[in-house]
Amino acid sequence: MLIHTRNLVKTYRMGGGEVRALDGVSLDIDKGEFVAVMGPSGSGKSTFMNVIGCLDRPSAGQYALGGRNIAELAGDELAAVRNRSIGFVFQQFNLLARTPAVENVELPLVYAGVSKKQRREKAMAMLARVGLADRTDHHPAQLSGGQQQRVAIARALVTEPLLILADEPTGALDSKTSLEIMALLQALNRQGMTVVLVTHEPEIARFARRILAFRDGHVVQDEMNQALAA
Amino acid sequence: MNFAALLRIALRALAVNKLRSALTMLGIVIGVGAVIVMIAVGAGAQKRVEEQIRALGSNLLLVMPGSTTAGGVRMGFGSGSTLSEDDVVAINRELPEALAAPALRGAAQVIWGNANWSTQVFGVTPEYLDVRQWPLLAGRSFEPAEMAGAAKVCLIGATVAKQLFGAADPLDQSIRIKRVPFTVIGVLDVKGQSLMGTDQDDLVLVPIKTARSRVLGTASAARNRTVGTIWVKVADGLDTKVVEEQVRSLLRQRHRIQAGADDDFSLRNLAEVMAAQEASSRVLALLLAAVASVSLLVGGIGIMNIMLVSVTERTREIGLRMAVGARTRDILGQFLVEAVTLSLIGGLVGVLLGVGTSMMIAELAGWRILISPAAVALAVAFAFVIGVFFGFYPARKAARLNPVEALRFE
Numbered sequence: 001m002l003i004h005t006r007n008l009v010k011t012y013r014m015g016g017g018e019v020r021a022l023d024g025v026s027l028d029i030d031k032g033e034f035v036a037v038m039g040p041s042g043s044g045k046s047t048f049m050n051v052i053g054c055l056d057r058p059s060a061g062q063y064a065l066g067g068r069n070i071a072e073l074a075g076d077e078l079a080a081v082r083n084r085s086i087g088f089v090f091q092q093f094n095l096l097a098r099t100p101a102v103e104n105v106e107l108p109l110v111y112a113g114v115s116k117k118q119r120r121e122k123a124m125a126m127l128a129r130v131g132l133a134d135r136t137d138h139h140p141a142q143l144s145g146g147q148q149q150r151v152a153i154a155r156a157l158v159t160e161p162l163l164i165l166a167d168e169p170t171g172a173l174d175s176k177t178s179l180e181i182m183a184l185l186q187a188l189n190r191q192g193m194t195v196v197l198v199t200h201e202p203e204i205a206r207f208a209r210r211i212l213a214f215r216d217g218h219v220v221q222d223e224m225n226q227a228l229a230a
Numbered sequence: 231m232n233f234a235a236l237l238r239i240a241l242r243a244l245a246v247n248k249l250r251s252a253l254t255m256l257g258i259v260i261g262v263g264a265v266i267v268m269i270a271v272g273a274g275a276q277k278r279v280e281e282q283i284r285a286l287g288s289n290l291l292l293v294m295p296g297s298t299t300a301g302g303v304r305m306g307f308g309s310g311s312t313l314s315e316d317d318v319v320a321i322n323r324e325l326p327e328a329l330a331a332p333a334l335r336g337a338a339q340v341i342w343g344n345a346n347w348s349t350q351v352f353g354v355t356p357e358y359l360d361v362r363q364w365p366l367l368a369g370r371s372f373e374p375a376e377m378a379g380a381a382k383v384c385l386i387g388a389t390v391a392k393q394l395f396g397a398a399d400p401l402d403q404s405i406r407i408k409r410v411p412f413t414v415i416g417v418l419d420v421k422g423q424s425l426m427g428t429d430q431d432d433l434v435l436v437p438i439k440t441a442r443s444r445v446l447g448t449a450s451a452a453r454n455r456t457v458g459t460i461w462v463k464v465a466d467g468l469d470t471k472v473v474e475e476q477v478r479s480l481l482r483q484r485h486r487i488q489a490g491a492d493d494d495f496s497l498r499n500l501a502e503v504m505a506a507q508e509a510s511s512r513v514l515a516l517l518l519a520a521v522a523s524v525s526l527l528v529g530g531i532g533i534m535n536i537m538l539v540s541v542t543e544r545t546r547e548i549g550l551r552m553a554v555g556a557r558t559r560d561i562l563g564q565f566l567v568e569a570v571t572l573s574l575i576g577g578l579v580g581v582l583l584g585v586g587t588s589m590m591i592a593e594l595a596g597w598r599i600l601i602s603p604a605a606v607a608l609a610v611a612f613a614f615v616i617g618v619f620f621g622f623y624p625a626r627k628a629a630r631l632n633p634v635e636a637l638r639f640e
Binding site: 050053055056075076079080082083084088090092094096097098099107108110111112155159 | 235242246546547549550551552553554555556557558559560632633634637
């Protein structure tokens with residue numbers, strides 16, 4: 001079991017009252033799955049993603065990633081888990097401006113303490129894997145949206161993480177490019193990478209093999225993708 | 231993350247906003263530059279005073295006539311004529327540890343050939359050169375016969391020699407002082423400026439008797455034996471203070487001053503005068519130091535301000551770095567190194583500016599400067615400390631950001 005949660009609760013203080021963004025979420029995700037997390041805004045899907053991604057700590061409940069209890073870890077230990085076990089892909093790409101693609105991909109390895117030579121080798125290999133071997137020295141501003149997201153995916157892959165967490169990865173892309181990015185994620189999943197995807201678009205969720213639906217902090221639906229199963 | 235990587239990130243971040251970075255550094259540049267100039271000028275002035283003290287000797291007393299009162303108007307020191315050559319003789323006779331020499335001062339036009347020059351003429355005794363420790367560059371001092379016979383011979387200072395004779399040899403030439411011909415028997419060595427900034431080489435020395443009768447004198451002045459000032463040199467190894475009191479009591483006794491009444495002369499210890507001057511130059515240096523520190527402080531606040539802006543602008547970048555595994559100390563280090571890089575570059579530019587300005591001051595104003603490596607190191611170290619001090623708060627703010635909120639920041 002790669003991801004294992006039991007009664008995950010996350011509450012925020014907002015104004016006078018308390019908001020329960022996650023209200024007892026219990027689910028398991030296996031290695032090699034491709035899961036789409038769906039739901040309207042405010043449903044708790046982003047909070048779920050932040051807790052799974054070790055960016056945020058749950059208020060209550062259990063969360064184990066790769067058999068390791070995460071709920072108890074302190075800030076810098078969480079940073080180490082994010083560094084080694086999780087690859088993030090964001091809607092806005094979040095690449096460092098005025099920095100060549102290859103250095104953007106190297107960034108997680110810098111914090112992992114990998115030597116300069118090894119960093120460069122791994123980053124080049126990952127850029128080749130996402131089809132950008134000829135764009136390694138380009139700055140983000142010189143790349144199209146789809147290319148930027150490919151750089152971001154290469155960055156997510158470079159530490160060989162346990163899973164890829166993609167938060168609305170196609171939200172800033174046109175539909176044709178969106179399909180290309182989803183095809184890339186799908187291909188990675190077929191090579192054995194676990195992918196958790198947050199989206200509110202059904203045509204994007206369609207690429208996943210398992211679809212979770214969130215509403216008011218609960219998982220209201222958890223089923224296999226019929227289209228792919230068929 | 232190692233230091234070289236942090237430095238590279240910092241330099242790249244600063245290069246993005248070149249103008250902003252440069253303006254932020256300006257406060258530190260000016261502050262460090264001011265510190266360098268302040269120390270250079272202060273140390274130079276101190277050195278000059280020290281040299282003058284050494285040249286003049288710290289064992290000199292200066293006696294000047296007291297004030298006079300004419301019709302209720304009190305004149306300043308030196309206006310009276312209470313000192314006489316007999317006082318000088320008495321000091322030299324009664325106090326073997328002191329050597330006294332009188333001087334009578336006046337201004338005169340001196341002429342040689344078709345060159346002429348306005349200068350100070352001093353009537354002195356041969357002891358005067360010993361007391362002031364003025365060596366002769368060429369020629370000889372006055373002979374006793376010349377003193378007694380009011381001979382028309384003179385010694386000239388280096389400035390007078392240059393103005394009248396140029397490259398020619400002044401020895402044995404005849405110059406006219408107030409139309410009276412004098413033979414130049416010696417030239418004084420260069421002494422430079424006095425503590426008060428006057429040219430000590432712009433003068434002519436003649437025997438005091440000659441001065442009184444031929445150059446400065448009126449008939450009445452020639453009869454009495456008054457002198458303008460008396461210089462007293464205290465023998466080496468003796469306490470100047472003690473001899474000062476001995477001279478004072480001797481003069482009071484000779485002038486028949488009642489106990490409790492004021493002196494009719496003023497007696498000054500030059501070492502004390504110079505000590506006071508040194509103290510005042512130290513106060514000036516302290517004042518400059520205060521101004522420089524304020525500039526550094528303002529520069530530091532500027533760095534803090536810009537770093538806070540930078541942290542806010544780069545909130546998403548910070549969020550991303552945290553997401554891919556940056557620990558608290560990585561972010562703290564990144565922004566601290568950036569602040570210190572700003573202040574250190576500013577400090578180094580400030581050193582260049584300060585050294586350049588100091589040299590320009592030395593060149594243009596003719597002031598003595600002294601740039602010590604220790605002062606430069608101190609200024610750079612200070613810039614470093616400012617960077618750490620004012621960079622810490624913004625860096626800590628960055629390191630404490632919540633990654634979720636930082637990533638969501640617009």
